[in-house]
Amino acid sequence: MAKKYRKTFAERNLIIIIILMWVFLAIVTGGRFSSSLNITNLVRQAAINGVVAVAMTFIIITGGIDLSVGSVVGLSGMVFATMTSSNLSIGMSIPLAIVISLLASAAVGLVNGIAIHDGKVPPFIATLGMMTAVRGLVMYISNGRMITGLPKEFKAFSSADFLGLPALAWTWIVIAVIAGLVMKYTKFGRNLYAIGSNPEAARLSGINIRLNMYFFYIVGAVLCGIAGLMLSTRLASGVPTAGQSYELDAIASVVIGGASMTGGVGTALGTVLGALIIQTIKNGGNLMGIDPFIMQMVIGAIIVLAVFFDTFFKSRGRRPKIFGKGKKVNAAQ
Amino acid sequence: MKKFLVLLVLALVAVSTFAAYEIAFIVKATDSDFWQYTIVGAKNAEYDLDGAINVTVYGPPSESDIDQQIAILENVVSTMPDAIVMSSTSSDAPSAILNDAYEAGIPIVLIDNFVYDTGYTAFLATDNAKGGSLAADLLVKNLEDRGIALEGKIGLISAMAGVQVLVDRDDGFKARMAEIAPDLEILPTRYIDNDIAKGANATEDLLIANNDIVGFFADNNHSGDGVARVIEEQGLGEKVIAVAYDSDPLEVEAVKSGALKGLIVQDPHGMGYKGVMFAFMALKGEAFPSYFDTGVYVITPDVVDESTGILDPFTRQRY
Amino acid sequence: MPEKFGEVALKIEKVNKEFPAVKALTDVSLEVRKGEVRALVGENGAGKSTLIKIVTGAYTKDRGDLYICGKQIKRNSPLISKNMGVYAVYQAVMLAKDLTVAENFFLGAQPGKGGFINWKKMYAESEKFMKDLGLDIPVRKNLSELSVAESEMVTIAAALWHNPEVVIFDEPTAMLTKSETKILFRIIKELKEKGIAIIYISHNLEEVFQVCDTITILKDGMVVDTVPSNTLDEESLIPLMVGREISEMYSKKEFEPGKEILRVENLSGEKFTDISFSVKRKEILGFFGLVGAGRTEIARAVYGVDKIQRGTIHINGNEVKIKKPNDSLKNGLGYLPEDRKDLGLFLPQDVDFNINIINYERSINAGIINYRKTAKLADEYIEKLSIKVGGPFQKVSELSGGNQQKVIIGRWLAKNPDVLIFDEPTVGIDVGTKSEIYKLFGKILEQDKGIILISSYFPELLGMSDRVIVISNGRVAGEVERKDFSEELLLTLAMKYYSNADLKEEVLNG
Numbered sequence A: 001m002a003k004k005y006r007k008t009f010a011e012r013n014l015i016i017i018i019i020l021m022w023v024f025l026a027i028v029t030g031g032r033f034s035s036s037l038n039i040t041n042l043v044r045q046a047a048i049n050g051v052v053a054v055a056m057t058f059i060i061i062t063g064g065i066d067l068s069v070g071s072v073v074g075l076s077g078m079v080f081a082t083m084t085s086s087n088l089s090i091g092m093s094i095p096l097a098i099v100i101s102l103l104a105s106a107a108v109g110l111v112n113g114i115a116i117h118d119g120k121v122p123p124f125i126a127t128l129g130m131m132t133a134v135r136g137l138v139m140y141i142s143n144g145r146m147i148t149g150l151p152k153e154f155k156a157f158s159s160a161d162f163l164g165l166p167a168l169a170w171t172w173i174v175i176a177v178i179a180g181l182v183m184k185y186t187k188f189g190r191n192l193y194a195i196g197s198n199p200e201a202a203r204l205s206g207i208n209i210r211l212n213m214y215f216f217y218i219v220g221a222v223l224c225g226i227a228g229l230m231l232s233t234r235l236a237s238g239v240p241t242a243g244q245s246y247e248l249d250a251i252a253s254v255v256i257g258g259a260s261m262t263g264g265v266g267t268a269l270g271t272v273l274g275a276l277i278i279q280t281i282k283n284g285g286n287l288m289g290i291d292p293f294i295m296q297m298v299i300g301a302i303i304v305l306a307v308f309f310d311t312f313f314k315s316r317g318r319r320p321k322i323f324g325k326g327k328k329v330n331a332a333q
Numbered sequence B: 001m002k003k004f005l006v007l008l009v010l011a012l013v014a015v016s017t018f019a020a021y022e023i024a025f026i027v028k029a030t031d032s033d034f035w036q037y038t039i040v041g042a043k044n045a046e047y048d049l050d051g052a053i054n055v056t057v058y059g060p061p062s063e064s065d066i067d068q069q070i071a072i073l074e075n076v077v078s079t080m081p082d083a084i085v086m087s088s089t090s091s092d093a094p095s096a097i098l099n100d101a102y103e104a105g106i107p108i109v110l111i112d113n114f115v116y117d118t119g120y121t122a123f124l125a126t127d128n129a130k131g132g133s134l135a136a137d138l139l140v141k142n143l144e145d146r147g148i149a150l151e152g153k154i155g156l157i158s159a160m161a162g163v164q165v166l167v168d169r170d171d172g173f174k175a176r177m178a179e180i181a182p183d184l185e186i187l188p189t190r191y192i193d194n195d196i197a198k199g200a201n202a203t204e205d206l207l208i209a210n211n212d213i214v215g216f217f218a219d220n221n222h223s224g225d226g227v228a229r230v231i232e233e234q235g236l237g238e239k240v241i242a243v244a245y246d247s248d249p250l251e252v253e254a255v256k257s258g259a260l261k262g263l264i265v266q267d268p269h270g271m272g273y274k275g276v277m278f279a280f281m282a283l284k285g286e287a288f289p290s291y292f293d294t295g296v297y298v299i300t301p302d303v304v305d306e307s308t309g310i311l312d313p314f315t316r317q318r319y
Numbered sequence C: 001m002p003e004k005f006g007e008v009a010l011k012i013e014k015v016n017k018e019f020p021a022v023k024a025l026t027d028v029s030l031e032v033r034k035g036e037v038r039a040l041v042g043e044n045g046a047g048k049s050t051l052i053k054i055v056t057g058a059y060t061k062d063r064g065d066l067y068i069c070g071k072q073i074k075r076n077s078p079l080i081s082k083n084m085g086v087y088a089v090y091q092a093v094m095l096a097k098d099l100t101v102a103e104n105f106f107l108g109a110q111p112g113k114g115g116f117i118n119w120k121k122m123y124a125e126s127e128k129f130m131k132d133l134g135l136d137i138p139v140r141k142n143l144s145e146l147s148v149a150e151s152e153m154v155t156i157a158a159a160l161w162h163n164p165e166v167v168i169f170d171e172p173t174a175m176l177t178k179s180e181t182k183i184l185f186r187i188i189k190e191l192k193e194k195g196i197a198i199i200y201i202s203h204n205l206e207e208v209f210q211v212c213d214t215i216t217i218l219k220d221g222m223v224v225d226t227v228p229s230n231t232l233d234e235e236s237l238i239p240l241m242v243g244r245e246i247s248e249m250y251s252k253k254e255f256e257p258g259k260e261i262l263r264v265e266n267l268s269g270e271k272f273t274d275i276s277f278s279v280k281r282k283e284i285l286g287f288f289g290l291v292g293a294g295r296t297e298i299a300r301a302v303y304g305v306d307k308i309q310r311g312t313i314h315i316n317g318n319e320v321k322i323k324k325p326n327d328s329l330k331n332g333l334g335y336l337p338e339d340r341k342d343l344g345l346f347l348p349q350d351v352d353f354n355i356n357i358i359n360y361e362r363s364i365n366a367g368i369i370n371y372r373k374t375a376k377l378a379d380e381y382i383e384k385l386s387i388k389v390g391g392p393f394q395k396v397s398e399l400s401g402g403n404q405q406k407v408i409i410g411r412w413l414a415k416n417p418d419v420l421i422f423d424e425p426t427v428g429i430d431v432g433t434k435s436e437i438y439k440l441f442g443k444i445l446e447q448d449k450g451i452i453l454i455s456s457y458f459p460e461l462l463g464m465s466d467r468v469i470v471i472s473n474g475r476v477a478g479e480v481e482r483k484d485f486s487e488e489l490l491l492t493l494a495m496k497y498y499s500n501a502d503l504k505e506e507v508l509n510g
């Protein structure tokens, strides 16, 4: 008979990879990598892309893709800067400006959801259009110029620490943990996987695809809005080009994190680890003074290899033996 | 449709301002302060000439859209303007189109970036290598003033790989450094995709990797913003001397706060203004130099307050 | 083996295959000769498909030897096995859906010169080939334009096109109509006469006895026995497969029907008109009709998957508006679709997910899912339907075809709605579990619920239903009480609204 099946912990391999990378870097950089200042830097550097990647995880699990994430990052930061800058006349309070920035982001998500679900426009196309249009909107709001004069408390957030970790990193961690719990432990999360695995079967299971799709794209966009705010505290300004091409690192993080572009597969934890791996390569490369062009090649190779190993071992019906021993089976027939 | 509307508007404008010269002003990108400044210059020239010319501005959203800029140029040429003032992103791609227009008698004024294999009326640019060497001078002077020995390392943060203007700046900087401070090692260049956050990341990483860094050179405004942000956050203003190229509001703030010790600033307003003026002079048959260095300014903390017009040409907007 | 067959075409020796959670094959040995039709039978998850996939090179074996036409195959792959003349027809169509039938035949070897394809030749040759097989399928159509059954016939034809030595059929008839099944059996006979070795996998034992010469029984990945088919019958075969006797396959409990629970009045949709029927509590209402008569479409409309043009649905005497599946679920109506893989399965997810997706309300507390509770429910149905799985958290993609089906059946049994529509519930399910499912029908009725059973399999339909509604060409052709059940009557009614005389003849003969 079938042996009791132990739950696979897909993220284990990623954790092992990160540990190996960190140990390696700590050794070759003579401990500079593992200094607490650098680890602090690393998680803060990873935080903004990390939040965008968590947003992208939702979308990729639905089987879609969101190319407009970077533009939403730019939009939210720019809206916030416009609302609060002391150089401009509006001078809104920080909390209210945050709410408005996130509402603007949510609106983008809603339009994406409508175009994709009701308009039947493929996600790639719908969000490609949205990416361009929203970036145009950002340029329009700002006249293509940077906005400075943000409130002091807001700017201070990016360098603030809490329990030894930067506030930006905490923001990321809290978002990722909540996203992970929602995906795993709520009906909403289960609907996400159901729709991503088989939309027609999900519909027959009584799941309201329309509302859920709207919701996923809105959640994704709001998370990008938060990332936009994080970026503008880091930049201490609203920058019209902020967030440009962020979709690429986000997609890479999600895919390295084990998600499948065909939908139905992926976790917040995997994505967080994926984002950490990418940032570790960049940070480590800088520390080791590796040629930046070689670093680009390495990151490209890692994205493809991650997906390759994933599908390779899945298709062969076995797990990579290099990481821990394969599951032993008793011949108890 | 859109093109048609543009043509219609152009035609109307042409009729209403009878005999005014049509001057097409094509920028590399519309999404950055620098090109917005050149536009201010061009529009100021239009204002000053008081009805003698009409300046129409064109440009792709981003500097990476080279083919879009070419398409724009083609469309502009087909409307047969009286003169074209262009800052081309590519030094080769528009050659044939520009040359045809030039042969057809349209004065061509190149600004900022040269284009090979085409006839042209005038070329106005900044000597970027010279700007780089001025940055080196400024950096070393600041070190000397503080009594910091001219040894250790210098970080070089470049906005993007493969952009000629930036390569010239970096080379100019490196060459001058080798002359005046040969013991300062310049670290391998870090490229940041013109992304401020990535600029900050690279700066943080270089500071961790090398505890003997005494200075940074950032070769445009976004790389300068990134460097400044880290120096500000870590309070390194007196230990690490950072000098950057270009100007934007964040850089100006950084100079005021001391995070940056100086900016090498071109004269985008002058480029736009003089570019249009040269085109006008060509149409009028007046004489002017075929090459003109629009020059660079060195903005240090002590002059920053008086340099608003250079740092933010929008304040010079007359129209 | 008897001498009447030719030499050994396929030989498997002590083959072993282990998956992370299960040992799928243990020392399996097998010899199939030219001109022999060999049945491979066994419970869901016994290892039949795995064995086939090792022969075709889709899986690699852990140990053991494989010989095709006397040649040992050390390293196998789908390409190598094809070159050796082994072709398999899986249930899932494995052809290029956006190419024409003809192109699929010629794939990789299109006729023509200098890179130009000779379309005329291609169409002519493939048309002739189809006609010779007795198939009436347009070769110029794209595969995606054909019905499931048609494209499966094309898959079979494409295999034969390549002059195979060994042809393997893995549950080929599950999606076929009666007449197509007939064609298939005729083709198998012709192949046999040509001296081709055939392996035939099916859970339909009647078919097995009809077409196969010898039967190999697999159980838990091991060969139980290989016997000539004429030395035993269904009754004596079943215990070898499931390890126990099944005294009564269709164990129907008789109940006094209760109050009417679902009534459908004058329902019209795209493929059916004026459908009226009702289901009482403690009653199984059978639905009969030819393939394509509209039974599935009616079920889908009632459940709210497809749009209704006219008509009303009443539950417990009250009219309800059903616009989407969620509405019917809320009204206590459930639907187990026929195409369970495409309309039911969440393939990347685990068994727990697949069973609980419509049952989370049982394990949610304050919005938080309790996975101990979900797993308990999943375990319950793994047990009840003897789903062969390592536990609730194994991915359904790692389950055998029949076990995947069982998972979806379990999902609906767990939901236990007031009225449950079963659309061909036992296709692909092994006999042991079939009889368990029929027993569970009784348990459902006991709880004062109603069942609608759509089935094309007479023994099942007649064995389990209290009443049968016959659908003919999208209309209700009649209603038959249990006491009047006969295959002839049902078939006659089923043809009432078809004018096509040929069709009548064909079905009556079939």
Ligand SMILES: Nc1ncnc2c1ncn2[C@@H]1O[C@H](COP(=O)(O)OP(=O)(O)OP(=O)(O)O)[C@@H](O)[C@H]1O
Binding pocket: A002, A317, C019, C020, C021, C022, C023, C024, C042, C043, C044, C045, C046, C047, C048, C049, C050, C051, C388, C389, C397, C398, C399, C400, C401, C402, C403, C428
């Ligand atoms: N890719 C896989 N990964 C893990 N386990 C697998 C995989 N494929 C098959 N198995 C397991 O191997 C066993 C045999 O499966 P197989 O598909 O051969 O059964 P089968 O006899 O064809 O059953 P069915 O009648 O249901 O089609 C099952 O327990 C199944 O769970």
Ligand SMILES: [Mg+2]
Binding pocket: C048, C049, C050, C400, C401, C402
């Ligand atoms: Mg099978």
